[in-house]
Amino acid sequence: MRQMSGAQMVCEAIIAEGVKTVFGYPGGAIMHVYDEIYKQKGFKHILNRHEQASVHAADGYARATGEVGVAMVTSGPGFTNAVTGLATAYMDSIPLVVISGQVPTSLIGTDGFQEIDAVGISRPCTKHNFLVRSLEELPRILKEAFYIARSGRPGPVLVDIPKDITVAIGMFEYPNRVEIPTYKPTYKGNAKQIEKAVRAIKDAKKPLLYIGGGVVLSNAYEEVRALAEKTQIPVVETLMARGVMGANSPLLIGMLGMHGSYASNMAMSETDLVISLGARFDDRVTGKLSEFAKYADIIHVDIDAANIGKLVDVDYPIVGDVKQVLEVMLPQLDGVETERYEAWRKILRRYDELHPLSYVDSNEVIKPQWVIERVGELVGKDAIITSDVGQHQMWAAQHYPFDRPRQWINSGGLGTMGFGFPAAMGAKMAFPDKTVINVTGDGSILMNMQELVTAAEYKIPVINLILNNHFLGMVRQWQTFFYEKRYSETDLSFQPNWKALAEACGGIGYDITTKEEFDTALKDAIKQDKVCFMNVAVDRFEDVLPMVPAGGALFNMLLPKTEKSDGEA
Amino acid sequence: MQNNVNERRVISVIVKNESSVLARVTALFAGRGYNIESLTVAPIPNSDMSHMSIETNGSAKVMEQITKQLHKLIPVYKVIEHEEMIEKEMVLAKFPIAENLSDISVLSAAYNGGVVNVGKEMIIVMVADEPKRIKHFIDAAQRYNPVEIIRGGVVAIER
Numbered sequence: 001m002r003q004m005s006g007a008q009m010v011c012e013a014i015i016a017e018g019v020k021t022v023f024g025y026p027g028g029a030i031m032h033v034y035d036e037i038y039k040q041k042g043f044k045h046i047l048n049r050h051e052q053a054s055v056h057a058a059d060g061y062a063r064a065t066g067e068v069g070v071a072m073v074t075s076g077p078g079f080t081n082a083v084t085g086l087a088t089a090y091m092d093s094i095p096l097v098v099i100s101g102q103v104p105t106s107l108i109g110t111d112g113f114q115e116i117d118a119v120g121i122s123r124p125c126t127k128h129n130f131l132v133r134s135l136e137e138l139p140r141i142l143k144e145a146f147y148i149a150r151s152g153r154p155g156p157v158l159v160d161i162p163k164d165i166t167v168a169i170g171m172f173e174y175p176n177r178v179e180i181p182t183y184k185p186t187y188k189g190n191a192k193q194i195e196k197a198v199r200a201i202k203d204a205k206k207p208l209l210y211i212g213g214g215v216v217l218s219n220a221y222e223e224v225r226a227l228a229e230k231t232q233i234p235v236v237e238t239l240m241a242r243g244v245m246g247a248n249s250p251l252l253i254g255m256l257g258m259h260g261s262y263a264s265n266m267a268m269s270e271t272d273l274v275i276s277l278g279a280r281f282d283d284r285v286t287g288k289l290s291e292f293a294k295y296a297d298i299i300h301v302d303i304d305a306a307n308i309g310k311l312v313d314v315d316y317p318i319v320g321d322v323k324q325v326l327e328v329m330l331p332q333l334d335g336v337e338t339e340r341y342e343a344w345r346k347i348l349r350r351y352d353e354l355h356p357l358s359y360v361d362s363n364e365v366i367k368p369q370w371v372i373e374r375v376g377e378l379v380g381k382d383a384i385i386t387s388d389v390g391q392h393q394m395w396a397a398q399h400y401p402f403d404r405p406r407q408w409i410n411s412g413g414l415g416t417m418g419f420g421f422p423a424a425m426g427a428k429m430a431f432p433d434k435t436v437i438n439v440t441g442d443g444s445i446l447m448n449m450q451e452l453v454t455a456a457e458y459k460i461p462v463i464n465l466i467l468n469n470h471f472l473g474m475v476r477q478w479q480t481f482f483y484e485k486r487y488s489e490t491d492l493s494f495q496p497n498w499k500a501l502a503e504a505c506g507g508i509g510y511d512i513t514t515k516e517e518f519d520t521a522l523k524d525a526i527k528q529d530k531v532c533f534m535n536v537a538v539d540r541f542e543d544v545l546p547m548v549p550a551g552g553a554l555f556n557m558l559l560p561k562t563e564k565s566d567g568e569a
Numbered sequence: 570m571q572n573n574v575n576e577r578r579v580i581s582v583i584v585k586n587e588s589s590v591l592a593r594v595t596a597l598f599a600g601r602g603y604n605i606e607s608l609t610v611a612p613i614p615n616s617d618m619s620h621m622s623i624e625t626n627g628s629a630k631v632m633e634q635i636t637k638q639l640h641k642l643i644p645v646y647k648v649i650e651h652e653e654m655i656e657k658e659m660v661l662a663k664f665p666i667a668e669n670l671s672d673i674s675v676l677s678a679a680y681n682g683g684v685v686n687v688g689k690e691m692i693i694v695m696v697a698d699e700p701k702r703i704k705h706f707i708d709a710a711q712r713y714n715p716v717e718i719i720r721g722g723v724v725a726i727e728r
Contacts, residue, residue: 123593124600128643131589148643182585182646306637309630 001173006135007032007166010099013142015042016174019070021061021429022046023054023422027074028114029101032166046429046458049450051078053422055085055098056448060426062094063409064384066219068149069094069426074101076114079160080121084416087125089156091413092240093217095149096156102131104164118160127155132162135170147178152185153304154217185303189320189328197275197299197316198332204273204297206344207233210256213240213412214278214302216405220323224277225249227326232338234348236264238279240412243402253348254357257285258548259394262355265546265554267348268293276300278322281311282413291553301325355546357398358560366515368392368467368538372399374515375437375465378522383435384427386410388420388444391473394544396439418447424462425455435463435526442468442492445533449501455531456506463525464533469540470495477543481558498535508532573628577606579651579725580636582621585644586612593642594621603627603635607658607722618646622656624700624723653728659697659721660706666690668713676713680706691716 004012010033014022023046026034037045048054051073058069073082079100089096103112119129128148130141138161145157201207215224221244228235228251235245236256245252254261256268265287268274274296279285286292289311299316300308308317318325359369372395375383381403387393387410402408409427411419424438438445445466455462469476472490479487499509508530510521518536525532546557584590591610598605606624613620627635632650639648660682664673670692677683680703682696696706700723707718 119589120592123596133588180643183643304641306634306641310634 001171003169004172005032005036005167005169006138006161007036009138009172010142010161010166011036011040011042012172013139013146013174014070015040017068017146019043019068021426022070022072023048023057023061023426024072025051025054025074025078027078027101029075029103029163030072030078030099030166031101032163033072033099033101033161046425046454048422048454050448051081052084052418053448053451053454055082055096056088056416056419056422057426057429058096058098059085059089059094059419060386060409060423061430062089062096062426063423064406064427064430066406067095068146069096070099071096072099074114075103075118076116078114079116079118083121083125086122086156086158088411088414088416088419090125090127092213092411093154094156095154097145097149098156098158100158100160101166102160102162105133105162106164108162118158122158125156126158127153129158129160131160132165135165135168138165139172139174143175144178144180148180148183152183186305186319187303187321187324189301189318189325191328193316193318194325194328195332197318198329200273200297200299200316201231201233201275201333202336205340206271207231207273207275207341208267208271208296209233209235210238210268210274210276210279211235211241211244212238212277212279214280215241215244215322216278218278218303218322220278220321220326221405223323223326223330226330227333230330230333231336232341232345233275234267234341234345236260236267238282238285238412239397239410241279241405242397242400242408243405246403247401248403253352255397256554257282258287258550259398259544259546260548260554261352261357261398262546262557262559263348263351265548265557266351269553269555270347271296274298276302277326278302280307286311287548287552287554291555355559359542360560362539365539366513366518366536368395368469368542369399370515371465371467371518371536371538372396372439374518375439375522376401378519379435379437379526381407383407383437384409384424384431386420386424386427386436386438388438388440388447389415389417390441390444391469391477391542391544392439392441392444392467394474395467398544417444421445421448421451421462421464424464425451425460428460428462437463437465439465439467441473442466442470442495443472446496452502452505452507452531452533459529461529461531463522464531466498466533466535467538468495468498468535469538469542471540474544480541480543481547481549498533502531502533506530510534512536573630575626575628577624577626578632579654579656579723580623580625580639581649581651581725581727582623582639582645583613583647583649584619584621584642585646586617586619587644590619590644591621593644594623594639597638597642598625598635601634601638603631607720609722609724622722622724649727651725651727654725655728656700656723656725657697658700658703658723659695660703661685661693661695661719661721662710662715663691663693663717664710664713664715666692668692673713676706676709
């Protein structure tokens with residue numbers, strides 16, 4: 001028990017939770033906390049140049065490490081700028097604690113300067129939030145915030161602290177345990193249900209493992225790999241699960257969904273047993289629901305009971321942590337006849353030979369897919385790849401040889417442009433020795449480009465790989481396919497001078513128009529201790545394929561044109 | 570209960586009695602597009618919990634989601650989808666004093682109530698009964714030109 005101010009309690013809690021880096025931006029209501037940050041040595045604070053970037057950076061830190069990320073903002077606009085960051089983390093179940101300043105208790109409700117109802121606004125985009133009402137409850141709330149953020153289905157938690165409470169002095173002892181009678185996450189799956197699921201697996205002819213981001217969150221990839229190995233059941237990964245199986249796994253069919261591979265989407269369309277692990281049947285994955293996995297029974301393992309049966313009817317619901325459920329399930333699969341599924345594996349191999357993930361390379365212009373493949377060849381499994389949102393994101397997800405979970409960091413649920421750069425900075429702060437590359441586009445990167453200054457100041461040398469097609473490419477692609485090529489407000493022909501822009505902020509810029517230049521620039525960028533923009537001119541009209549048109553059935557894909565096919569399936 | 574048929578349902582939600590918990594529950598209904606027909610909330614005696622009775626409607630699938638989503642809220646302790654329940658609703662109704670007072674008195678007595686106040690110009694009655702019968706009371710009350718009728722919302726308890 002020590003006497004200290006509320007502001008000091010905030011710092012003590014952050015230190016006690018083992019957080020090494022906090023991202024934030026000061027302001028009036030949070031100044032007392034910043035005064036304590038100035039005095040302490042337990043964690044580093046990074047001053048982003050926009051609160052949204054602070055939350056994304058904390059998010060990138062959390063995704064790369066699996067630990068809780070922390071961001072700090074002031075009241076009013078400081079908080080509202082952070083909302084996109086909260087929503088991004090919420091949709092992807094990322095553990096964050098965001099501390100926001102609030103006007104003094106006596107001013108709450110008076111429309112005070114920089115007052116906004118932070119808990120009201122953030123209610124639908126946080127796992128939970130707190131408005132601290134007294135100094136006495138502050139230590140408990142801080143402890144609960146970290147606990148709630150990381151336990152069960154993880155998510156962001158907001159702690160809104162009125163200024164007078166940060167000033168007030170009281171006794172502090174950080175609780176060492178949490179007791180919330182109304183919050184008891186279920187980790188252990190129901191044993192009977194698991195037994196039934198095992199029987200279904202043994203009885204199936206065409207089972208399919210459908211792996212989602214929950215496997216990454218639960219650190220269950222070893223168990224998932226073991227399950228696939230043991231049963232020889234083929235695997236499809238969602239966007240959020242890239243890297244779980246590793247690019248070289250012979251059992252990995254690929255990514256499924258709107259831009260999934262032909263074989264993956266056909267596998268889902270023809271399977272007789274979906275084994276869903278930590279996936280939530282997102283509309284970008286399922287396509288038309290009535291046609292989704294039409295011939296299959298469904299095993300659904302999810303820590304969030306509300307995900308089960310939300311979109312598809314489930315035959316074997318198992319509420320629990322994927323890792324713990326698989327630990328129970330694996331021994332029960334001893335002696336499973338792997339030969340049973342050989343005919344099925346053969347069908348899928350044939351589908352993959354028929355329509356592999358492909359593109360037609362060119363010597364005249366750089367193809368974006370080539371860039372991704374080349375990055376994979378040059379930095380492969382050592383790098384951490386983040387991305388923004390759009391075509392570049394899908395090309396990265398399709399073509400990068402992801403080898404392990406937490407290597408691929410992107411905003412899958414909310415689809416937040418501007419996420420990639422600050423998230424890359426967060427990942428780089430956690431793993432300074434790893435090459436961190438943000439695969440981005442000429443649209444997305446501008447949405448948080450002020451972070452050039454932050455990254456330059458703190459020497460956070462992340463590489464922003466801009467696949468520059470002078471378009472908001474994904475919207476342009478939809479306009480090509482579904483709006484008779486009316487390119488409404490997607491033409492980005494007016495461009496900044498990227499090299500000069502990077503340099504003006506203290507970074508490095510590379511303008512790249514040939515493959516040779518690309519290799520030279522990337523090798524140079526990796527060696528630098530400065531942030532950079534790699535501006536790569538790519539084919540303007542390249543499309544992301546395959547593509548399942550929104551609302552269509554998974555098996556109705558637009559495919560790339562090759563010698564063998566005309567692009568219809 | 571069939572899968573796609575919308576049905577009236579009453580659920581009880583036991584929540585921690587803390588500020589903004591009502592907002593969390595109603596925001597969930599609003600944000601996910603669920604209906605609230607009526608809602609009552611009050612503290613549970615000798616505890617730090619409150620009891621909410623929510624009258625809603627939806628298909629079995631929607632009801633399942635409502636229950637599960639409510640469960641996810643941190644201060645929600647328990648969600649009870651009532652099957653075998655006793656449900657009651659209270660109503661206050663105000664009539665002009667010039668109406669037939671004995672009729673009004675008999676009417677309210679028939680619905681488990683009575684006269685609770687008589688003033689210079691108005692008479693006020695209270696009734697408490699099952700929601701279906703409350704509808705009958707309100708229909709019957711119309712002929713006495715009610716000035717104001719206030720429904721209290723359904724409260725339910727499992728048998």
